[in-house]
Amino acid sequence: MRLRLVPETTNIDFFRFWKATFGISIVAMIVSLVLFLTMGLNFGIDFRGGTTIRTESTQAVNVGTYREAIAPLGLGDVSITEVFDPTFGADRHVAMIRIQAQEGEESVSPAVVNSVEVALQAVDPAISFTSVESVGPKVSGELIRTAVIAVIAAMGAILVYIWLRFEWQFAIGAVVALIHDVLLTIGIFSLLQIRFDLATIAALLTIVGYSINDTVVIFDRLRENLIKYKKMALRDVMNLSVNETLSRTLMTSGTTLLALIALLILGGDVIRGFVFAITWGVVVGTYSSVYVAKNVVLMLGTKRDWSKPDAGAGTQFGKADA
Incomplete structure (x- = not known):
């Protein structure tokens, strides 16, 4: 059936x-x-500009915990993703945190980056910050x-x-x-x-x-x-x-x-x-x-010339396989 x-x-x-x-x-x-x-x-960070912070920790990344720690800062669009790589050891956990540029600024200020780092260290003392990169309005x-x-x-x-x-x-x-x-x-x-x-x-x-x-x-x-x-x-x-x-x-x-x-x-x-x-x-x-x-x-309308054997089938490519 x-x-x-x-x-x-x-x-x-x-x-x-x-x-x-x-x-x-x-x-x-x-x-x-x-x-x-x-x-x-x-627009998200890709189109508005912003800053990407790369973190590493011996503890497993908990995206929800990270987001709750950063939320009180009121930074708007914040994207947190865990990075997976087969070369990472069992005690190496990497995350990428992307923060949109704040109103009136071309990129996230050092003070804002510092406040994010402090907030994350409060929930994960073992965390370290390996790189900070900014995407400007031109890019x-x-x-x-x-x-x-x-x-x-x-x-x-x-x-x-x-x-x-x-x-x-x-x-x-x-x-x-x-x-x-x-x-x-x-x-x-x-x-x-x-x-x-x-x-x-x-x-x-x-x-x-x-x-x-x-x-x-x-x-x-x-x-x-x-x-x-x-x-x-x-x-x-x-x-x-x-x-x-x-x-x-x-x-x-x-x-x-x-x-x-x-x-x-x-x-x-x-x-x-x-x-x-x-x-x-x-x-x-x-x-x-x-x-x-x-x-x-x-x-x-469409061509319906029946004077030819293939009339109405389209152009000379009409019977080509998709």
């Missing part, structure tokens, strides 16, 4: 309210952009530029791939869906003021990959059905294609969300922002594959 999330055959009209759903998506993108421009993002600015370039380059590469594999209408639909996913993720981070750091950029790139994978699966089925049902209206072919891939879409999204929700609840503060971004991205990415990418293709 096989588990089915949806019936074997479905006939849901996903495009019954396609103008309303596409309009909602456009409004959501605009709202996200306004939130970003007005509220901004809660942080370069990280922001590099992160933006990485996201734009990923979308550009996907645009070219979809254009070659299908047609330009499909490429535009896919990229609009990706922009939708990235903007909505940035918007929710701005609204909730969740810490935005390099891990979040990694999550954005993961979202882009997940979303385009789901979109390409449906596009592949759409292309097959465009050839199979030559006289069927484009909207009906799209509806059929989404219904035929619905079980796969829900199964993939559902199993991914199960793992992500477990990490979101039990994973701890260090990875919570990263996991939240991917969880949100899976939801909006699944939505955009159906209600954004396909709507753009529906509005632009």
